[in-house]
Amino acid sequence: MNRARDARDWDRRSVLRAVGGVAALGGLAACGSNTGRSGGGGKSIKQMYHAYGEPGTQQAAKKFADAYDKAKVTIEWVPGEYESKLATSLLGSGRPDVFEYHPDLQLVRSKQIVPLDDIIADVKDDFLPEDITANSVDGKIYGIRMIDDPQFFFYRKSLFEDAGVKPPTTFDELIDIAHKLTKGKVKGLYIGQNLKTISKPLVWSNGTHYLTEDHKIAYHTEELEETLTKARELYTSKSLLLGAPTETWDPTSFVQGLCAIQWCGIWAIPAIQKAFGDDFGIFPFPKSGKNGRPVVYNGGWSTYVSAKAKDVDGAKEFVKWLWIEQKKYQQEWALDYGFHIPARKSIAAGADKLKSGIAAEAVELFNSHGIFDDPYWTEGMFNIVLDAVVSSVRDSKNPAAELDKADKKVERDLKKLG
Template sequence: MKLNRRTLLTLGGGLAATATLAACGSNNPLASEEPTTSTTGEDTAAAGITLQQWYHEYGEAGVKEAVEGYAADYPDATVEVKWTPGDYGSILAAQLLTDDVPDVFEVEQGGSLDMIRSGQLADLTDIIEPVRDQFNASVMERFTFEGKVHGIPQTIDMQLLYYRPSLLEAAGVEPPQTFDELVAAIEAVRTDDIGGLFAGNDGGVGVLGTLFIWASGNDQLNAERTEAAFLNEDFYNALVAYRELSASGGVVQAASAEWYDGAAFINGEAAFQWGGLWSLPQIIEAHGDDVGVLPFPAIGPGGRPAVPFGAFGACVAADGPNVEAAKAFVKWLWIDQEDKQVDFSNSYGTHIPAKDALVAKADKLSGGPGAEAARFVAESGFANDIMWSGTLGDAFGAAVSNVIKQDADPATEFADFADLAATELEKLQG
């Protein structure tokens, strides 16, 4: 699977991790080509340092030119931007094992457990700590591991629930704040011509999987990261509640496009759609002011609203030849240069600036649904725990699918998960 800003939202989350996701607006036929490098900036008279900076291939037009321009503006070193089509994660991992590591590179969620544990990432805590409270708190919590930060957030992507206020008003219902209210709203608005909730052509099982943990008031792992923290009646009841909604016909099982494309909502195939913030411009173009957004609603007595987020972070190679110079560049670009941070989030698709104060400066987020979406991340944002491994995600996804699709008993399906989690987490503790 090609790594991009959308796939990082679902990696390690179960079935959604195996979904075929498009890059952010990209089906670039050049994706199989070798990475391309462009040299930007001018050597400083003082140091003459050259830094190599890696990005994955962004699908939105203009991103490559923008980041090359940012690099060219840096006054204290020459920065060579390497644009990396293809399987960026695998290409980067292989390069980091060589003697020719890039000085600066982006990594999903600010660094993987393997990268941190193997000492591949420089500690950036010193450059972000003085301004930490300027960044989105949910993102910074995810970017912090054992008290250290190894990546500076660049921009934020997230998922959310779309609805049309006019449909709810016509049916006499309010925007749902709980899952029970969502079920009632779906029943009130769906007709032979428009379905209820669409969340993917697998009936929503993949992309919504971990949301049933968070929305039922649970966390994936306990605070010590030694065991699963959600194996209880609240979680099991959440799965059953969604299964009942699906069995009732309230969930659209298949539509003209996948959940990460706004087409089903735009075309009127569903009254509610779980999707990505990146679809907001197309949805507003289709429906104008008749667009509302919500987090996934709280399920059960201990539930809470939830939205998943993902963010690439700018990291520095701990074994690179210019660690301090690379840290200075990362600080300059992703901490100091707020105009560039707004441009990166706002000019190429719709994304949320990592700094809270910059959200209002992104015109797509300055009001209406965009501003609401940014607030959801700050108040209700969740991301897969750094120790929620692929092994755990695969087992979790299979069990969720069996409960919802095969009518299996949730307690029975998850009977072995506690032991699996304890064993896997013990291996990962390092």
């Protein structure tokens, strides 16, 4: 990315085009197809991944495909805007049979994915209940969690000590500390090229969710309106890093000393530890408003089977083999290429790499403050509210009015989706 980018990166179109979900460390691998072993009596399965940035991930995905002997597995590795590529692929002739994504009601209502209750039934209790709920619609399980990726703020301990500050517990404190840590070429805070990265914790930090348990609007509160006004103050200050060389999923800006605090995820711990040793720490997105709470957003990925797969049963059999039966591969995927929390409780229990230091602290924050995606809150609804957030923060429009407009559009979508 061009470091000369400025606040124009915060416009609506950039926000809505931004890559959702989580990538990881280093440069993205080139797009292309990697073919697994020929076999399975001519059967074939196309599996789609977003381009994880950690070195070795693409090779590992191919290795897993090669090890499957009941079909020829082809890997499509997609850098850039994975969600857009996936949406296009699912509607075209080159659609994947198996793909990774996030829980989304729209995929169920449009009959693009199939339930996976039958293949997960025997090990359902080995997954976190929240991961099961996040992948369930109308009582059926549509996705199998691959990894859990808690996200939080990383900070330089030495810079905090020099400035005489401690990790913030409120959004007001975060803004104040960002000002105090901004010195010379070092900005106090980096939260992304646009607001998409932190918009969910920004909402959740007020103590609410996007929707109630019976799927009514819950995000629009006076506290959120006040938080957006404060976020506008942060945006207009000179303490926010804009035009960074990489997005927040990549810790490069933090490692290069361009900022004192950066939003990122558990996967970045090995790279940051290599750069700074013990001179860094983590803290959750701080609470905002009188009813607020600290937030650790659980990103991560789940695997799904396309309803239009060439062989739905064959695709389900492959998913069961890789993400249920092959615990060795699941452990490798979670722990050998950056850090992720294994989705299976039995595997996580033996994850020694996550049992000490900052990694153990990350797991504790995840257990204490983790918030999971709601499958009934679709990507379309998210973008509607995101547009209101950006209008309020970047354009200084009235938060109450912008959220009122968003409410009408979200209610329309909720009604449409039943």
